[in-house]
Amino acid sequence: MRKAIRGWNDLESMTMPTIKDPTYVFQEISRNCKNFKELKIMGHLDKIFAFSLATYLPNLKVLSVRCSMLVKEALIIILDSLKYLEVLNTSHSCFVIPYEEGRYRFISNIDRNTIGEKASRLRQFITCMEKPCIMCQRTRMDCEIAKWYKYEEGNWKDDEVSSLAL
Numbered sequence: 159m160r161k162a163i164r165g166w167n168d169l170e171s172m173t174m175p176t177i178k179d180p181t182y183v184f185q186e187i188s189r190n191c192k193n194f195k196e197l198k199i200m201g202h203l204d205k206i207f208a209f210s211l212a213t214y215l216p217n218l219k220v221l222s223v224r225c226s227m228l229v230k231e232a233l234i235i236i237l238d239s240l241k242y243l244e245v246l247n248t249s250h251s252c253f254v255i256p257y258e259e260g261r262y263r264f265i266s267n268i269d270r271n272t273i274g275e276k277a278s279r280l281r282q283f284i285t286c287m288e289k290p291c292i293m294c295q296r297t298r299m300d301c302e303i304a305k306w307y308k309y310e311e312g313n314w315k316d317d318e319v320s321s322l323a324l
């Protein structure tokens with residue numbers, strides 16, 4: 159992966175599953191890909207991921223975390239740290255808060271006062287939490303890791319952010 163990223167000097171956008179510690183991936187991107195601006199991840203957004211993103215890719219403009227489990231605190235870190243972020247897509251994702259070591263509890267709606275206010279500076283904050291759709295329900299059923307790959311072929315290629323749809 160590292161070697162591959164070194165060869166991608168023009169890399170501007172990437173889609174990846176969430177991995178336990180993405181630090182080395184983000185480090186390589188920040189060293190080698192000066193024009194990198196869009197990231198799409200799927201699976202699980204936690205604090206480690208958010209801190210790593212804030213540290214190595216603080217200039218990110220577009221972030222898509224659709225069909226994923228989003229830890230509320232991680233989202234706050236992202237909204238507070240990525241000063242150039244313009245577009246955030248959280249469609250079909252479920253929001254969770256930790257309640258004990260390694261376990262999470264769903265929160266039915268995002269806290270408008272914190273997330274909503276912080277996201278109001280963005281050009282686009284995409285979410286479908288108001289009226290959960292079938293995709294939202296699937297994410298929730300799959301809980302920890304949204305098994306998007308087992309549904310319609312090519313589902314992972316979709317994105318509400320047109321520049322990220324493949």
Ligand SMILES: [Zn+2]
Pocket residue numbers: 249250251286290291292293294295
């Ligand atoms: Zn939805």
